[in-house]
Amino acid sequence: MAAENDPLATLDAHPEAARLRSRKLKDGVATLIVDATGLGTADRAAVEENFRDAALAIEGVSEARIAMTASQPARTLIAVGAGKGGVGKSTVATNLAIAISRTGKKVGLVDADVYGPSQPTLLGTNAKPEAEDDRLIPVEAHGLKFLSLGQLVSPGHALAWRGPMATGALAKLIEADWGDAEVLVVDLPPGTGDVQLSLIQKSRPDGAVIVSTPQDLSLIDATRAIDLFRKMDVPVLGIVENMAGYICPHCGEGSDPFGSGGAEAAAETIGVPFLGRLPLSPAIRSASDAGMPPAAGAPQDADAFTRLAAAVLAELEKVRR
């Protein structure tokens, strides 16, 4: 790492030398930059102490300054929002997260829906997260790590989350120990209120996906949600049209209970990408209610979400350039 006559060169033989990013000695002060990726709080402190002791044991070092770099990997945060409730935002967020994880990425899902956290139902588990050093450890299900406000309260009490209390609880979910998760999908509460605003401000999503049904009223609300993200300088990755057409399971005939093509037309007018449509399907509803996300199921159910994940990842690449 440095010249042979550098007294700090002995640190290259340290058992944690692979974490040493740089070392410098000036006027008796040793400055080390150490990569803390993947370390829990206790291990991080131990490694720091260890390097300090090792540096101070070197002749000519009177002081050791150790900088531990961010312990978490660069993580992409995707917010899933909707202007109003009931459009299938949570269903889309869960299945999008699963479809992204099926591309080989490590994915975490945050259920930040203060008004009706539904991920424990959608993922079919009531397991409660543990905490270590005051940091929550996400629960695992269907290949995802996830945390939900619904896990922090007893059933039926979620409506008590309001204002600063909700904001504080949401921060705990986002700042949890997500380990090696590369992508974090955040299921926001519906609407454009203070809770959404402070969450967007604090967590700075890399992009937002807006869920809407094809009908006009839902689209007006979706437009408000888009405005909120744009004002906060969060790139809108696009609109997903959910419940976009119904195929009768009995006669096979197609119909459009909520209209058709509305979200695609609105996306064009507003100037955001259209990410695709998901059909109104009894199979999606019954699988979701049973805690068996369709994205993790048979191809005929999973395909629409696989395409959605590909579209979302492609848009993310574009906004990063």
Ligand SMILES: Nc1ncnc2c1ncn2[C@@H]1O[C@H](COP(=O)(O)OP(=O)(O)OP(=O)(O)O)[C@@H](O)[C@H]1O
């Ligand atoms: N494409 C679909 N086909 C059939 N049912 C669907 C579809 N999408 C969602 N649903 C059903 O609609 C209901 C509402 O969905 P979901 O909870 O995901 O909506 P939401 O927008 O997150 O609502 P809220 O924000 O109010 O919690 C659920 O019963 C869900 O199974």
